[in-house]
Ligand SMILES: [Ca+2]
């Protein structure tokens with residue numbers, strides 16, 4: 001009995017530690033185009049692109065929006081002056097691509113159409129409200145049809161979001177916290193015009209809602225597989241497994 005209590009205490013401590021983990025495990029693969037971790041100290045005016053080999057600026061200018069606390073925090077306003085300048089034209093041609101990011105939403109939402117990122121030259125854009133609904137993020141892969149990350153902008157919530165465009169099957173996918181929530185087809189490969197991919201805003205339209213925080217923003221020049229986007233329950237189980245295995249010998253004593 002004493003041993004069991006000890007094991008239970010260890011398990012409780014382990015679970016308490018895991019409870020501090022906010023997000024599921026991000027994709028293991030290093031992005032090849034864009035990877036902003038936003039870990040620069042407050043007041044920094046550029047953010048490093050950790051992608052290998054990377055596209056655009058190695059240190060991307062951060063206009064308007066604020067760094068600090070390991071995230072990018074939106075100040076709202078216009079995307080004309082408030083955005084991260086990737087320095088990359090965003091044109092992926094007929095190649096597949098994927099966008100992954102973490103978002104923390106303000107405690108109080110709104111009904112205003114606001115933009116998270118996009119490339120105006122092709123109308124490729126991610127936005128909340130409007131046709132994305134009150135708590136969704138819609139992404140028009142090439143300016144046309146869009147997939148929706150349902151629930152991704154619920155006020156006060158934080159989520160991992162991924163949009164995957166597989167040009168070999170001409171399908172678009174939206175994932176929230178590793179779970180596939182939307183699949184669309186018939187996109188056609190229209191993402192061919194050079195322009196500028198902005199992060200934290202889009203074209204000259206409204207930047208993402210003030211107080212919205214982005215983290216771990218990634219662009220891959222390929223379609224991420226579903227197996228690379230690990231759902232939270234699965235990742236929690238993976239984290240718990242070593243602790244549970246460690247408990248087993250004690251229980252046998
Ligand atoms: Ca960070």
Ligand SMILES: [Ca+2]
Nearest residue numbers: 112114128129
């Ligand atoms: Ca909004």
